[in-house]
Amino acid sequence: MVEKARGLWQAARAGLASLAVAALAVCAIPGVSAGPEPRLETIAEGVYVFQGAIDMPTAGNRGETADVAFVVGRGGAIAIDTGASTAHAAGLEAALARLAGARVSLAVNTGVNAERIFGNGHYADRGVPISAHPDATRLMQERCEICLTRLRREVGEAPFAGTRLALPTQGLAGGEHLHAGDRELRVLYFGWSASPGAIALFDPATRTLFAGALAAFGRVPEVRDAKLDRWVTAIDELIALAPARVVPGWGPVGTVEDLKTMRAYFLALRARVASLLDQGVSLGDATSKGGIATYESWPLYDPVHRRNVHDVYLALERDWFTEEPGAR
Secondary structure (H helix, E strand, O other): OOOHHHHHHHHHHHHHHHHHHHHHHHHHOOOOOOEEEEEEOOOOEEEEOOOOOOOOOOOOOOOOOOOOOEEEEEEEEEEEEOOOOHHHHHHHHHHHHHHHOOOOOOEEEEOHHHHHOOOOHHHOOOOOOOEOHHHHHHHHHHHHHHHHHHHHHHOOHHHHOOOOOOOOOOOOOOOOOOEEEEEEEEEEEOOOOOOOEEEEEEOOOEEEEEEEEEOOOOOOOOOOOOOOOHHHHHHHHHHOOOOOOEEEEEEEOOOOOHHHHHHHHHHHHHHHHHHHHHHOOOOHHHHOOOOOOHOOOOOOHHHHHHHHHHHHHHHHHHHHHOOOOOOO
């Protein structure tokens, strides 16, 4: 009976601690308008994921289109990307507290996309260290104030109340090991691939790959900031890890097969644009003639694929004009 009573008391204490942590997370941003509580899914031991909307940022989705993940160990938790806004980050941390009784002790930005970095301010206000590759931090500093202004205009002011650009405070170069209490994550960096400073993280304990800005599943990925050939090479290296599951930067949790599917799209995109360029098709005509029927049913094909054709055309044109005569 005594042992049973002690067990009930410990369970009650754990529940109260979880609620207290959640309350602290919410109260950390007084006056901020919160949206619906974000939903976290448990995908492996100590691994929790929020899946962003498969859509462009809109008032309806509050700009919350990127995935955010948490790894929780005994004595610590890491946020892998921070979300679209201060309110989003606070809501995610509160959900984590209710689900796992944990608060974030380190936040990591895997890339420079607005929908994954504007939660930084929530953690900065709590004194939580924020890590990113220095190239990503430089790019944030150069352009993300403009991104925030655009989001306020296109999505609305309310979701971004209290949101500011908070730059990472620690640099990552690749090869480091980050710790969430007793859990260890490997930092993977492949050079400029999906974007300057894009990184991934790997959890050996559960063989979970957090591909971050290096992967988008269930939709057309954007190549605006990419060096496409290096991105394909990076995907090959991620595939070689043989992860049990892959948490992308956008879309549902997937597998190595989803990485292969994304790689196939990139190769088809490059081949299609190279063919148009070889035929002497102009940039303006290429964007309208660059369709690839295999991928027309993918979400965001219409708004994103045409831009991808435009960006790859310019990149190939630049490369071909600067290579040595006779190299092609």
